Amino acid sequence: MTTNLLPRLVLGTLALCATAASAATTAFVNVNVVPMTSTEVLRAQTVVVDAGRIHAIGPVDRVPVPEDATIVDGTDRYLMPGLADMHAHIPRQDGSELDRVLTLFAARGVTTVRGMPGAPPHLDLRDALASGERFGPTLITSGPSLNGNSVSGAGDARRQVAAQVAAGYDFLRIHPGLDRAEFEAIAEAAANHGIAFAGHVPAAVGLSGALKAGIATIDHLDGYLAAMLPRHSPGNGGYGGFFGSMLADDVVVERLDEVVAETALAGTWNVPAQTLVEQRIDSTPAAELAARAEMAYMPPATVRRWQEVKASQVADAAYDADTAARAIALRRELILRLHRANGRILLGSDAPQVFNVPGFATHRELKLYVAAGLSPYEALVTGTVAVAEFLDSDTGRVEEGRRADLLLVDDDPLADIRNAARIHGVMLRGRWYPEHELEARLKALTSTE
Ligand SMILES: [Zn+2]
Structure with missing residues (x-):
């Protein structure tokens, strides 16, 4: 499956970067935390994010909010991992x-x-x-697709795996059409190089x-x-x-x-x-x-x-x-x-x-x-x-020390999965993007042709 080339749309460049809080200190105050360490929800917490990481989590009356922190009111909201x-x-x-x-x-x-x-x-x-x-x-x-058209024979498969490893890709991507010898050569070379193959x-x-x-x-x-x-x-x-x-x-x-x-x-x-x-x-x-x-x-x-x-x-x-x-x-x-x-x-x-x-x-x-x-x-x-x-x-949990990739939603996602889509804001690597900014970025994508 390939991504077709789509007609280019000329979109106005968004000058929104300046309004996003920088990856400094942010505090989610009085928020319900869905830590994803168990099905438990931690009520009335303060979560402090600093330098891109979750720095502190605890009850609102015990975790101080740093003076320079951007404060996000979490009242009645739920903070979960991105x-x-x-x-x-x-x-x-x-x-x-x-x-x-x-x-x-x-x-x-x-x-x-x-x-x-x-x-x-x-x-x-x-x-x-x-x-x-x-x-x-x-x-x-992944690296470029390894498939029946892009690979010709086991030797070529081994050579391409080595080249993709050298280039620095995270894993190898398998598509249809490989014969058994090619597939096995990829698997063997992947094991030797310590890289995963998938697809x-x-x-x-x-x-x-x-x-x-x-x-x-x-x-x-x-x-x-x-x-x-x-x-x-x-x-x-x-x-x-x-x-x-x-x-x-x-x-x-x-x-x-x-x-x-x-x-x-x-x-x-x-x-x-x-x-x-x-x-x-x-x-x-x-x-x-x-x-x-x-x-x-x-x-x-x-x-x-x-x-x-x-x-x-x-x-x-x-x-x-x-x-x-x-x-x-x-x-x-x-x-x-x-x-x-x-x-x-x-x-x-x-x-x-x-x-x-x-x-x-x-x-x-x-x-x-x-x-x-x-x-x-x-x-x-x-x-x-x-x-x-x-x-x-x-990532993947709301815990101290983890990278601050977070999602603030309007209601409990454990009660109804649809609530995970009711997004009040997103934190990417410690940088906070409130709903209005996300909406502006989405609106800029709409077009009639
Ligand atoms: Zn796909």
Whole structure:
């Protein structure tokens, strides 16, 4: 899947940087804290942020507010960790579309994204975001896509892995079309270099092969339905439409336990991108999806193209609406079972792709995890605590010493997952962006053509 080049919009440059509080001292006073260390909410707290880190947390009457601090009134509000979206498409070129994607994620409380796939300009972009020179989430970036077209043979695969490691990418991105020898060469070279590889399950490799080779994340639940077909079936390993969805009638449901156990044993994480798949294959009319309020933040030509993609998906001769509904239900069941097996689900929406507006799609993805059977707390774990474990990062919890990537929301996100989207302000690496500033940045993205 590639990010199409979108028509460039000329947007006025925002002169908002000057109004944002610098990464100095900020105090959230009298706030309810959702620390994500347990399901407990800490009431009436003061949280002091200094030099980009959480400096102190405690009851309002015990934690002094530093004199020079910017004070944020937290009364009746909830302070939670910023969210991470582990499957984002970051435009390759600098310009208005890159600004759009970064702005949308950050304004919707996504403070870390994993770029799938990356490109050479993303290495400097990663630094500019980390230093705060550029507005947007922290970027974890893969190298350019390794796929059937970009890799020719095992030797070339090893050479490309070494080159990507030398360039400084965070991990390797796998796309379809690799043969078994190429995939195994990538896995072996990745292990030697100590870099992770993640993404699709090549049809020639299959789910078991990818798990055994040590793939770090499987994205979109790729390969799962194919792996649940009857043994030795001719379709085994086949693609079966969008992420195997049209295989749903043929799978052996009892094999769900097998694939879940195999995944748990391998320790592999899954990034479901369920919102992308549901929007692509469910029976919601494309016009209805195109009418969602958040589409105002995408170029109209992009939304029209998304409508065409959805229309051609459901017009395909191999498409069947009932099968699609079963595929969606099966995928939700997989998400729940994988979560229960060892909790190795990472929040990821796959935006911007077909009706997935960055940030807004992240919150839709959270709602789908709850629809699949996770509690709001468990759903939030996938975008906070679990990501910190996966990346070995010092984010994902509201705790002293952690990086201050935070989200202030209007009501309790543990009571209703939709509350995580009721954003009053976002803190990126210690820098506070109140609601009015985020709104101004979003408004600047709207356009009639
Ligand atoms: Zn993708």
